[in-house]
Amino acid sequence: MLNASSLLKASFGAGSFFKVPATESRLPDDPGQQPVLVPIRSIGPGERDRIARHLLDLDLHDRYLRFGYAASDEQVQRYVDTLDFDRDEIFGIYNRRLEIIALAHLAFPPAGQPLDCAEFGGSVSKHARRRGYGARLFERTIVTARNEGIGMLFIHALSENAAMIKIARNAGATVVRTGSEAEAHLELPKADFDSRMTEIALDNYGEVDFQLKTRAKRFWTFLHAMQEIRRGGRPASDHTAS
Numbered sequence: 001m002l003n004a005s006s007l008l009k010a011s012f013g014a015g016s017f018f019k020v021p022a023t024e025s026r027l028p029d030d031p032g033q034q035p036v037l038v039p040i041r042s043i044g045p046g047e048r049d050r051i052a053r054h055l056l057d058l059d060l061h062d063r064y065l066r067f068g069y070a071a072s073d074e075q076v077q078r079y080v081d082t083l084d085f086d087r088d089e090i091f092g093i094y095n096r097r098l099e100i101i102a103l104a105h106l107a108f109p110p111a112g113q114p115l116d117c118a119e120f121g122g123s124v125s126k127h128a129r130r131r132g133y134g135a136r137l138f139e140r141t142i143v144t145a146r147n148e149g150i151g152m153l154f155i156h157a158l159s160e161n162a163a164m165i166k167i168a169r170n171a172g173a174t175v176v177r178t179g180s181e182a183e184a185h186l187e188l189p190k191a192d193f194d195s196r197m198t199e200i201a202l203d204n205y206g207e208v209d210f211q212l213k214t215r216a217k218r219f220w221t222f223l224h225a226m227q228e229i230r231r232g233g234r235p236a237s238d239h240t241a242s
């Protein structure tokens with residue numbers, strides 16, 4: 001059975017991409033359930049609104065954990081408006097309504113800075129936590145970071161952020177706590193054939209899933225509209241007769 005560690009092994013060059021078409025997760029309330037594949041998609045600038053909706057939905061404490069301060073709505077919106085999609089990578093997990101329920105930001109250094117370090121930031125909607133989405137996003141980010149020539153991935157977390165620290169530690173990161181802050185870094189091996197093919201496979205899987213969800217959503221919207229027309233088209237006597 002595929003699991004996250006096999007993805008990591010493959011992305012670190014210890015396995016074959018053929019064994020890891022995608023990452024997987026498991027619903028928390030049903031430990032006996034079969035693991036399910038988690039499609040993760042690279043997000044473009046056309047989806048700033050969706051990104052904003054996901055982040056604005058985080059409560060103040062989550063924003064504090066995510067950004068290091070309790071960002072106001074305006075600050076969150078400014079962050080979204082200034083996301084640089086040419087330089088950075090943004091990844092998302094969508095639900096059937098095409099809402100983003102988990103988001104990762106792989107931030108590369110600005111021009112003029114050494115290019116071998118990057119930073120991970122992520123968030124998962126409250127109702128979707130503890131399903132492994134945070135860890136899967138982190139692993140997905142590692143694959144791209146590695147292929148982009150990043151040798152060191154940084155994660156800035158608060159010491160109280162047990163979930164994020166666990167995700168980093170599980171992936172092999174070194175975590176240093178200084179008071180209320182924790183600095184984690186993960187050394188990445190150089191890209192190779194496996195890591196590149198893994199990224200292509202993961203990208204395709206995420207994109208195909210998104211296209212299928214888009215079509216399904218369009219179909220249900222159409223069906224709903226038809227039902228409304230039918231209901232509205234019924235003579236009033238239909239409703240009052242009984």
Ligand SMILES: CC(C)(COP(=O)(O)OP(=O)(O)OC[C@H]1O[C@@H](n2cnc3c(N)ncnc32)[C@H](O)[C@@H]1OP(=O)(O)O)[C@@H](O)C(=O)NCCC(=O)NCCS
Nearest residue numbers: 065066121122123124129130131132133134135162163166
């Ligand atoms: C941090 C966050 C992204 C984790 O997302 P998630 O999808 O719930 O995490 P996962 O389900 O992948 O869990 C990862 C690990 O953390 C553990 N974990 C999850 N929530 C936990 C919690 N509240 N306390 C302790 N451990 C926790 C899980 O058991 C799992 O460990 P395991 O694989 O060894 O069992 C999510 O809590 C979040 O969005 N928090 C607010 C924003 C934030 O803190 N961002 C990170 C700063 S960069």
